Amino acid sequence: MKERFRIGFDVAWERLEASALLLEEGFPADAASRAYYGVYEAARVLLASRDVRPATHKGVENQLGHRLRNEPIELQIFSRLRTDQQRCDYELDRPEPS
Numbered sequence: 001m002k003e004r005f006r007i008g009f010d011v012a013w014e015r016l017e018a019s020a021l022l023l024e025e026g027f028p029a030d031a032a033s034r035a036y037y038g039v040y041e042a043a044r045v046l047l048a049s050r051d052v053r054p055a056t057h058k059g060v061e062n063q064l065g066h067r068l069r070n071e072p073i074e075l076q077i078f079s080r081l082r083t084d085q086q087r088c089d090y091e092l093d094r095p096e097p098s
Helices: 002-024 028-048 057-067 076-090
Strands: none
Touching: 002 028, 028 057, 028 076, 057 076
16 A cells, blocks of 8 residues: 555656646646646545545545645645646646746
8 A cells, every 4th residue: 555655646746847847848838737737646645545535636625625624734725726727728728937
């Protein structure tokens, strides 16, 4: 089981690294999408470590808020990244690189 969690966090980290590279190369919309999926994967692993396995993206967001509300974690980041990912991937939003 620990191996599965380590692999999940490795995947999350790779997606976040890819996000940084995409942003650096001038692809902010793709960077936003990769950042979301990195955080999403980390959230899934964290919830699975507590034996919680939501079936949807919204379910992950809801369970983070429910299960981790008393933890020192900035839960709004997940919601903002999810909104950005949806805008970039489905509404073809192109944010300006900062």
